[in-house]
Amino acid sequence: MVQVKVKLFATFRTNREKEMMMDLTQGSTPKDVIEHLNIPAEEVAIILINGIHQKLDTPLKDDDTLALFPPVGGG
Amino acid sequence: MNKFIRVNMTTLKVTTEEVPAKYAGLGGRALTSNFVADEVKPTCHALGKNNKIIFAPGLLSGTSAPNSGRLSVGAKSPLTGTIKESNTGGSFSQKMAKMGIKAFVIEGMPTDDKFYVIKIDMNGVTVEEAPTEILGGCGNYEAIRILSEKYGEKVGIGVAGPAGENRLPSANISFKDPEGNIRSAGRGGLGAVLGSKKVKAIVIDDTGAERVSIADPEKFKAASKVFAKAILDHPVSGQGLAAYGTTVLVNILNEAGGLPANNFTAGRIDHNDNISGETLNATITERGGDGKVSHGCHAGCIMRCSQWYPDKNGKYITSGFEYETIWGLGADAGIQNLDDIAYCDREMDDIGIDSIETAVAIAAAMEGGLIPWGDGKAALEAIKEIRKPTPLGRIIGSGTAVVGKTCGLYRTPVVKDQAIPAYDPRSVKGIGLTYATSTMGADHTAGYCISGNILKIGADIDPLKKDGQIEYSRAMQIGTAAVDSTGMCLFVYFGVADNPGGYQALIDMINAQYGINLTSEDVDKLGESVLKVERAFNKAAGFTNAHDRLPEFFEYEPCPPHNAVWDFTPEEIDEVYAFENEEATNC
Numbered sequence: 188m189v190q191v192k193v194k195l196f197a198t199f200r201t202n203r204e205k206e207m208m209m210d211l212t213q214g215s216t217p218k219d220v221i222e223h224l225n226i227p228a229e230e231v232a233i234i235l236i237n238g239i240h241q242k243l244d245t246p247l248k249d250d251d252t253l254a255l256f257p258p259v260g261g262g
Numbered sequence: 263m264n265k266f267i268r269v270n271m272t273t274l275k276v277t278t279e280e281v282p283a284k285y286a287g288l289g290g291r292a293l294t295s296n297f298v299a300d301e302v303k304p305t306c307h308a309l310g311k312n313n314k315i316i317f318a319p320g321l322l323s324g325t326s327a328p329n330s331g332r333l334s335v336g337a338k339s340p341l342t343g344t345i346k347e348s349n350t351g352g353s354f355s356q357k358m359a360k361m362g363i364k365a366f367v368i369e370g371m372p373t374d375d376k377f378y379v380i381k382i383d384m385n386g387v388t389v390e391e392a393p394t395e396i397l398g399g400c401g402n403y404e405a406i407r408i409l410s411e412k413y414g415e416k417v418g419i420g421v422a423g424p425a426g427e428n429r430l431p432s433a434n435i436s437f438k439d440p441e442g443n444i445r446s447a448g449r450g451g452l453g454a455v456l457g458s459k460k461v462k463a464i465v466i467d468d469t470g471a472e473r474v475s476i477a478d479p480e481k482f483k484a485a486s487k488v489f490a491k492a493i494l495d496h497p498v499s500g501q502g503l504a505a506y507g508t509t510v511l512v513n514i515l516n517e518a519g520g521l522p523a524n525n526f527t528a529g530r531i532d533h534n535d536n537i538s539g540e541t542l543n544a545t546i547t548e549r550g551g552d553g554k555v556s557h558g559c560h561a562g563c564i565m566r567c568s569q570w571y572p573d574k575n576g577k578y579i580t581s582g583f584e585y586e587t588i589w590g591l592g593a594d595a596g597i598q599n600l601d602d603i604a605y606c607d608r609e610m611d612d613i614g615i616d617s618i619e620t621a622v623a624i625a626a627a628m629e630g631g632l633i634p635w636g637d638g639k640a641a642l643e644a645i646k647e648i649r650k651p652t653p654l655g656r657i658i659g660s661g662t663a664v665v666g667k668t669c670g671l672y673r674t675p676v677v678k679d680q681a682i683p684a685y686d687p688r689s690v691k692g693i694g695l696t697y698a699t700s701t702m703g704a705d706h707t708a709g710y711c712i713s714g715n716i717l718k719i720g721a722d723i724d725p726l727k728k729d730g731q732i733e734y735s736r737a738m739q740i741g742t743a744a745v746d747s748t749g750m751c752l753f754v755y756f757g758v759a760d761n762p763g764g765y766q767a768l769i770d771m772i773n774a775q776y777g778i779n780l781t782s783e784d785v786d787k788l789g790e791s792v793l794k795v796e797r798a799f800n801k802a803a804g805f806t807n808a809h810d811r812l813p814e815f816f817e818y819e820p821c822p823p824h825n826a827v828w829d830f831t832p833e834e835i836d837e838v839y840a841f842e843n844e845e846a847t848n849c
Contacts, residue, residue: 197539262585
């Protein structure tokens with residue numbers, strides 16, 4: 188098992204906790220997390236693991252922080 | 263649009279001419295920068311009689327094109343010593359365009375001490391003495407109210423606040439928005455230029471003006487529809503900006519480790535959720551009253567990234583409460599209370615001082631021991647001193663570079679004496695190249711590499727690596743110079759960056775309005791030409807490639823959590839503007 192901190196932002200917070208700890212099986216990816224949270228994959232624009240941009244299929248490690256964002260912008 | 267108006271403040275004479283042929287096809291930044299390069303002596307003192315200030319609507323301003331109401335203001339900057347184009351929302355640009363005014367120039371300066379109001383209407387231009395009640399510390403909210411009462415509720419207004427009257431290098435020009443609140447041509451101290459010319463305010467009344475003429479109305483309408491759809495269909499420009507405002511960026515930059523904190527000593531904070539866009543939205547919604555989650559800064563804005571932020575009793579505090587201001591006070595100066603930041607924002611708008619420059623200056627003043635770290639109440643008191651101005655007020659109102667020198671700091675985040683905004687160049691390397699090389703001094707809007715580095719809109723580039731950044735910053739700076747010439751809000755970029763049809767529709771609107779046939783290559787060339795003109799001015803003013811550098815501390819102070827440093831070599835940085843000599847080679 189790996190334990191991962193999951194952080195959600197913007198519209199992903201609607202009806203969900205903004206931050207949670209998740210126990211996942213070895214080899215789990217952000218794709219597994221968003222499926223578990225019922226977030227459609229096409230709505231995920233930015234995936235950060237420990238502050239680094241990653242893809243849906245990047246394997247998660249123990250103690251990782253996963254941040255998920257819908258499309259956001261400003262400036 | 264064919265009128266070219268000049269007001270000479272030495273003689274108080276007004277001249278209205280046909281627009282010179284060389285400026286006929288230009289608008290916005292292309293026009294202001296070409297004019298400044300042609301007529302302002304590059305080595306002049308920005309607050310002396312030889313500087314000139316020019317106001318120009320964009321090519322599409324005044325039409326029904328969505329988000330086309332931005333105004334460009336140009337002059338030599340008293341903050342940076344470079345050429346400057348600062349642009350703003352409000353209703354000024356659209357009124358100028360409808361009145362057929364291509365540009366409005368103020369030159370010379372009076373020898374006496376009186377302040378004036380310039381009034382523009384369909385009968386012409388008059389120069390009147392400013393009412394005494396709007397002078398000497400009167401805030402912009404009150405000045406706009408008094409001027410609207412005197413000249414009419416619907417007039418457009420641009421005003422130099424107390425900071426501009428006192429010629430402080432970070433004074434902005436504040437513009438009345440559709441509800442009588444404030445938008446700003448914020449950066450580079452153009453309010454001080456207005457103040458130096460003893461112009462307190464410019465009032466514009468478009469009563470009796472006709473519609474902007476369109477060469478091919480059907481084609482224009484069709485293109486406008488495609489363009490509007492591109493903006494509204496994109497999740498950022500269509501929904502995200504309206505819901506969370508620009509401060510939605512707090513959390514993404516914080517997670518990515520690029521949110522400069524405590525005067526650029528870290529890239530992440532713990533109290534991010536106190537100041538995030540999510541919290542801004544929830545607070546406004548919960549408080550109700552005057553609060554508005556979304557609001558447009560000019561008529562015809564369909565993105566509505568602005569908002570009205572109310573106090574606990576629902577009473578309006580401030581609007582246009584932007585990410586960079588909230589970041590500067592909330593992360594860089596460590597103020598954890600969003601209400602404290604809102605009162606500072608209101609005060610800066612009321613005094614007429616750039617809220618980016620001043621927020622970064624406040625953080626530097628905290629490092630320098632002038633204000634306690636993270637103390638929102640003390641920060642507000644310090645900002646209030648700019649209104650008077652006390653010596654401390656003058657120091658903070660002179661910007662980050664002056665605060666850094668006054669306090670003996672080496673860690674002074676500026677390029678060409680303009681404060682570095684809300685994205686750390688060590689952990690978002692693309693934006694560092696824009697800060698270093700922009701003709702404007704450090705300016706995120708001059709080539710917004712955050713888009714492809716962090717937001718993954720329009721490109722996908724690793725923010726922590728150098729690969730692809732030189733080309734990207736160059737392309738973004740060129741594209742921005744072109745968009746700044748159209749009167750379009752820069753955020754239209756989010757709608758068209760990954761939508762070629764949307765971008766083509768923007769060009770089609772310009773073609774339909776003027777009966778011309780620009781291609782996207784022509785638009786790129788326009789952007790390049792603007793940058794070349796600006797670079798040439800800066801060179802003649804004494805700037806060299808050695809000025810296109812970030813402060814040294816970025817090279818040796820790693821930025822946590824990624825512990826990244828700034829590692830572009832001077833030669834690599836200089837490649838960003840490699841195109842500037844291309845024409846000479848071709849000849």
